[in-house]
Amino acid sequence: MKVTLLYFARLREVFGCSSEELELPPEVADVAALTEFLRARGAVFQTELAPGRAFRIAVNQEMASSHTPLREHAEVAVFPPVTGG
Amino acid sequence: MKVTLLYFARLREVFGCSSEELELPPEVADVAALTEFLRARGAVFQTELAPGRAFRIAVNQEMASSHTPLREHAEVAVFPPVTGG
Amino acid sequence: MTVRVQTEDFDAGAEISRLRSGNARVGAVASFIGVVRDRNDGDAVAGMTLEHYPGMTERSIEAIVEEARSRWEIIDALVVHRVGPLLPTDQIVLVVVTSSHRGEAFAACEFLMDYLKTRAPFWKKERLPEGARWVEARASDDAAAARWERS
Amino acid sequence: MTVRVQTEDFDAGAEISRLRSGNARVGAVASFIGVVRDRNDGDAVAGMTLEHYPGMTERSIEAIVEEARSRWEIIDALVVHRVGPLLPTDQIVLVVVTSSHRGEAFAACEFLMDYLKTRAPFWKKERLPEGARWVEARASDDAAAARWERS
Numbered sequence: 001m002k003v004t005l006l007y008f009a010r011l012r013e014v015f016g017c018s019s020e021e022l023e024l025p026p027e028v029a030d031v032a033a034l035t036e037f038l039r040a041r042g043a044v045f046q047t048e049l050a051p052g053r054a055f056r057i058a059v060n061q062e063m064a065s066s067h068t069p070l071r072e073h074a075e076v077a078v079f080p081p082v083t084g085g
Numbered sequence: 086m087k088v089t090l091l092y093f094a095r096l097r098e099v100f101g102c103s104s105e106e107l108e109l110p111p112e113v114a115d116v117a118a119l120t121e122f123l124r125a126r127g128a129v130f131q132t133e134l135a136p137g138r139a140f141r142i143a144v145n146q147e148m149a150s151s152h153t154p155l156r157e158h159a160e161v162a163v164f165p166p167v168t169g170g
Numbered sequence: 171m172t173v174r175v176q177t178e179d180f181d182a183g184a185e186i187s188r189l190r191s192g193n194a195r196v197g198a199v200a201s202f203i204g205v206v207r208d209r210n211d212g213d214a215v216a217g218m219t220l221e222h223y224p225g226m227t228e229r230s231i232e233a234i235v236e237e238a239r240s241r242w243e244i245i246d247a248l249v250v251h252r253v254g255p256l257l258p259t260d261q262i263v264l265v266v267v268t269s270s271h272r273g274e275a276f277a278a279c280e281f282l283m284d285y286l287k288t289r290a291p292f293w294k295k296e297r298l299p300e301g302a303r304w305v306e307a308r309a310s311d312d313a314a315a316a317r318w319e320r321s
Numbered sequence: 322m323t324v325r326v327q328t329e330d331f332d333a334g335a336e337i338s339r340l341r342s343g344n345a346r347v348g349a350v351a352s353f354i355g356v357v358r359d360r361n362d363g364d365a366v367a368g369m370t371l372e373h374y375p376g377m378t379e380r381s382i383e384a385i386v387e388e389a390r391s392r393w394e395i396i397d398a399l400v401v402h403r404v405g406p407l408l409p410t411d412q413i414v415l416v417v418v419t420s421s422h423r424g425e426a427f428a429a430c431e432f433l434m435d436y437l438k439t440r441a442p443f444w445k446k447e448r449l450p451e452g453a454r455w456v457e458a459r460a461s462d463d464a465a466a467a468r469w470e471r472s
Binding site: 199 | 332333334335337338341342343344345346347348349350351352353354355356357358359360409410421423426427430431434438
């Protein structure tokens, strides 16, 4: 399954990346599994996405929970808690 | 004791008067006595200032109660409940 | 802190800009504009006239602004209230409050409006198709102001 | 109902006038302007940059405005939020709500601001004398937004 990952704000800077295309293995079918998949890259992904760290994930521009399923061509955004206005 | 009476809004119209100078007898020494004194004129004064009617009195531009004393040259305003803004 | 009672209209945008200009501690500007509606309590309103008590009205608003200043951390406040004849869509009142934080600005602005409606000496006479009438005080306005009473 | 995210500054007075113009049912116009302060948490701030998530940010604000409309009797609402580099005293955000009555206008305006601070995808990076830092989410903002949760 192909998905687009977007990173914003501090995470964009730490990951050194604003957007990437990913080909996910079939077992990575929801947000929890994707988070695990990204952590397995190690380094800053492991640190920043560790359990207990404050980050948020949106799927197709809607806030997601760990159970949110992923579909082909999903747009998945990973970002820090918002600090607007 | 000389006082200036001011009337506003609906009471100004009903009394047909916006301002008058009054020479009060010595026993009219507070707001309650003044209200009684004005009621004793009868007609619209008796009706509009009857107990239970909604009117307000300010003495020297401060909201007054029935116990507020009157002093020489006081400015006493009688008006309906406010309806601003 | 500025309080003005006037017959002329006001430029809300210019007043807001002026109140916060040059103060980089201001993070929040809450404003309220009251406007003449063409209906009230189900009746068509052709216009209204606002009467006030010159002297006492300004003093009582200044006292209310001082009270707002003692309750909330506000930086500055402006109240402009019109009197005289007004038509539907005309501006009646402007309240602007500046603060470092939005919660204080909102609370002080709403507090000032609630008090203006219930305590400041203004009286409103509406022109209806069947003639003019003095507006009666509303229980809902008293309830709004009572929220702020310190127990 | 209008939502705009833009780098350009806005003219608050003109936006307020436009939102209420021609509607004689409007009796109340509540507005809020957020402004860049020169200090935050005790540090001098030379400026900031606001980042957003194009698409999601606009959609999430539109959803918040719709929710405000379902909760309060509001006539119209406007949200303008700037992004990009900003300096102290620059305007960041404008929220304007029109209603027949002031209580509804105030509540909806404050609700929209609380949600903009806690839910809409914006991130703030401050420039301090010792370098730039991403602002952390505030517990007080979460508390302000939690007031509006329906139990």
